[in-house]
Amino acid sequence: MLRAMTTYAVLSEGLEKHFGKVHALRGLDLAVPEGTVCGLLGRNGAGKTTAVRVLTTLSPPDAGTARVAGHDVRTEPHAVRAGISVTGQHTGVDGDLTGRQNLRLFARLHRLRGASGRARADGMLERFGLGEAADRPTRTYSGGMRRRLDLAACMLSRPRVLFLDEPTTGLDPVSRDGIWTAVRELADSGTTVLLTTQYLEEADRLAHEVVLVDEGRATVRGTPAQLKAEIGSYAEVVVEHERALTAAADVLTALTGSAVVVDAERRTAGAVATDPTLTLPLVVRELDAARVPLIDATLRRPTLDEAFLRLTNPAEETAA
Amino acid sequence: MTTPSVAVDRPGQWAYDGWAMMIRHLQRLRSAPSLIVLTLAAPILMLLLFGYVFGGAMALPDGADYRAYLVPGLFVSIAANGMMTGMITAAYDAQRGVMDRFRSLPVSRSAVPLGQALSEVFVAAVAMVPMVLAGLAVGWRIRGGAASALGALGLVLLFRFAAGWIGQYLGLLLGNEEAAGQLSSLIFALTLISNTYVPPTSMPGWLRTVAEWNPISAVVAACRDLTGNALPQPGAAWPVAHPVAGALVWSLVLLAVFVPLAVRRFARSGR
Numbered sequence: 001m002l003r004a005m006t007t008y009a010v011l012s013e014g015l016e017k018h019f020g021k022v023h024a025l026r027g028l029d030l031a032v033p034e035g036t037v038c039g040l041l042g043r044n045g046a047g048k049t050t051a052v053r054v055l056t057t058l059s060p061p062d063a064g065t066a067r068v069a070g071h072d073v074r075t076e077p078h079a080v081r082a083g084i085s086v087t088g089q090h091t092g093v094d095g096d097l098t099g100r101q102n103l104r105l106f107a108r109l110h111r112l113r114g115a116s117g118r119a120r121a122d123g124m125l126e127r128f129g130l131g132e133a134a135d136r137p138t139r140t141y142s143g144g145m146r147r148r149l150d151l152a153a154c155m156l157s158r159p160r161v162l163f164l165d166e167p168t169t170g171l172d173p174v175s176r177d178g179i180w181t182a183v184r185e186l187a188d189s190g191t192t193v194l195l196t197t198q199y200l201e202e203a204d205r206l207a208h209e210v211v212l213v214d215e216g217r218a219t220v221r222g223t224p225a226q227l228k229a230e231i232g233s234y235a236e237v238v239v240e241h242e243r244a245l246t247a248a249a250d251v252l253t254a255l256t257g258s259a260v261v262v263d264a265e266r267r268t269a270g271a272v273a274t275d276p277t278l279t280l281p282l283v284v285r286e287l288d289a290a291r292v293p294l295i296d297a298t299l300r301r302p303t304l305d306e307a308f309l310r311l312t313n314p315a316e317e318t319a320a
Numbered sequence: 321m322t323t324p325s326v327a328v329d330r331p332g333q334w335a336y337d338g339w340a341m342m343i344r345h346l347q348r349l350r351s352a353p354s355l356i357v358l359t360l361a362a363p364i365l366m367l368l369l370f371g372y373v374f375g376g377a378m379a380l381p382d383g384a385d386y387r388a389y390l391v392p393g394l395f396v397s398i399a400a401n402g403m404m405t406g407m408i409t410a411a412y413d414a415q416r417g418v419m420d421r422f423r424s425l426p427v428s429r430s431a432v433p434l435g436q437a438l439s440e441v442f443v444a445a446v447a448m449v450p451m452v453l454a455g456l457a458v459g460w461r462i463r464g465g466a467a468s469a470l471g472a473l474g475l476v477l478l479f480r481f482a483a484g485w486i487g488q489y490l491g492l493l494l495g496n497e498e499a500a501g502q503l504s505s506l507i508f509a510l511t512l513i514s515n516t517y518v519p520p521t522s523m524p525g526w527l528r529t530v531a532e533w534n535p536i537s538a539v540v541a542a543c544r545d546l547t548g549n550a551l552p553q554p555g556a557a558w559p560v561a562h563p564v565a566g567a568l569v570w571s572l573v574l575l576a577v578f579v580p581l582a583v584r585r586f587a588r589s590g591r
């Protein structure tokens with residue numbers, strides 16, 4: 001019932017894209033509800049940029065369908081373009097023009113004409129802290145300034161759907177925070193955002209839903225919290241002497257039911273726990289009952305980074 | 321494969337987008353003053369080089385003045401230079417991320433090349449001013465009426481517009497600036513195999529045919545005709561024998577061929 005009422009700002013089914021022998025997209029399915037932020041996460045070469053280019057009409061798909069901002073990217077690209085803005089992985093401003101000239105040009109092309117268009121462009125420069133550099137050619141800007149100008153250009157037209165391809169790669173923490181704030185404000189005002197990133201923290205902070213992309217497919221999706229829950233938590237104990245490790249490992253196996261990783265040098269034993277009812281006091285009580293001389297015990301939620309590594313490399317994980 | 325989409329906008333919108341893109345090109349020029357100086361000075365250097373270094377050795381039929389013959393030819397080389405600048409600019413732009421932003425905007429695919437071609441016309445109009453003054457200084461005169469002289473200017477600008485589209489198509493085809501720079505020198509050769517510097521009547525028969533069918537020749541002949549500096553050219557090929565019509569037809573044919581090619585190429589590049 002609820003599902004039927006959801007409208008999707010981005011909806012793709014079975015997108016395929018080849019570059020010669022390279023199969024960049026192999027049936028990518030995406031569904032981003034209107035007004036949400038979706039984070040595409042994936043390693044280098046996973047197909048994130050290709051996905052963004054196909055969804056923004058820059059590159060036609062070889063197979064599959066995609067509707068963006070209510071229109072089909074293949075048959076109504078012009079209508080799609082009217083509802084979107086995109087910031088590519090590489091800067092999308094003209095290095096030979098000043099920041100102001102760039103924004104005024106994009107304002108004109110967005111049909112924001114005359115004095116009101118110029119005022120909007122100038123306002124965006126101020127809002128993104130580029131007022132002082134506005135009349136310098138953008139090739140003299142730092143990477144962070146150029147990114148901010150890119151974003152300002154994207155937001156000129158109040159797009160329905162905003163695509164950001166690795167918006168904070170190579171930025172210092174302050175610039176990154178600035179961009180996060182801007183994206184969050186935009187999302188709060190109702191714009192749908194699809195962003196790609198390699199930083200899980202970014203997805204964690206911004207995205208309502210995270211989609212892991214691997215070899216051109218969406219492999220796992222869920223809220224950041226769900227993804228973390230899916231891989232469970234990690235129990236690790238430190239014991240007094242090496243001889244106690246076997247006993248500790250037995251207890252952990254009994255508690256978690258999963259393979260225990262033992263590190264004799266650090267005198268640690270650890271295991272992944274998927275059972276949400278497992279608590280730290282329980283772990284400690286069981287170890288105590290087995291007379292394991294305990295120094296330290298932790299049960300921690302994995303970071304999204306660990307979740308990402310586990311979910312994209314299941315083979316390596318079981319081998320460990 | 322889908323066909324490149326064309327804006328669903330009204331023509332006024334299309335012209336406005338082209339205008340916005342033209343401003344972009346002119347703003348870029350402003351940040352490269354040395355390029356402006358070169359653009360203005362190069363044709364005048366050619367005038368001095370050919371007019372005075374080679375000029376003495378050039379014998380024209382009926383003892384006509386060589387420098388007065390040369391000046392209209394150089395007007396047209398200003399126009400033909402649009403091929404070089406169009407090519408280099410398009411190749412330079414093709415490698416820039418800003419093109420993706422343009423392609424993702426709801427503007428016509430032809431707005432970018434149209435803006436570039438319009439800026440070519442603007443640059444040529446400016447470059448004509450010192451060239452006309454230099455021409456007058458070396459003895460070239462407008463011997464027809466002012467209306468025909470303006471007609472000649474119109475043909476020069478129309479040809480520069482067409483040359484801008486040809487250049488952009490070639491630039492997008494090459495896709496990189498170095499290659500575009502190399503090809504530019506070959507384009508100069510195109511002006512040599514025409515009536516710009518020497519009358520084709522002095523060339524071997526086959527070369528004369530090539531030179532007279534060179535679109536540049538028709539425009540040069542029209543400029544000489546309209547400014548009252550025409551030489552008799554017995555047995556010339558049709559575009560040179562009917563130079564005004566020839567210049568118009570050639571420019572329109574080149575536009576009809578290269579506008580769609582450049583727009584298609586522009587819409588498809590970067591996939």
Ligand SMILES: Nc1ncnc2c1ncn2[C@@H]1O[C@H](COP(=O)(O)OP(=O)(O)OP(=O)(O)O)[C@@H](O)[C@H]1O
Pocket residue numbers: 019020022023024042043044045046047048049050051089198591
């Ligand atoms: N124009 C192209 N020509 C040839 N191959 C391409 C082209 N664009 C992308 N590819 C290939 O397609 C695959 C996916 O590339 P894509 O750029 O989408 O990855 P990505 O997830 O964005 O990676 P990154 O994190 O490095 O930006 C890669 O193997 C890449 O080499």
Ligand SMILES: [Mg+2]
Pocket residue numbers: 048049050089165
């Ligand atoms: Mg990428």
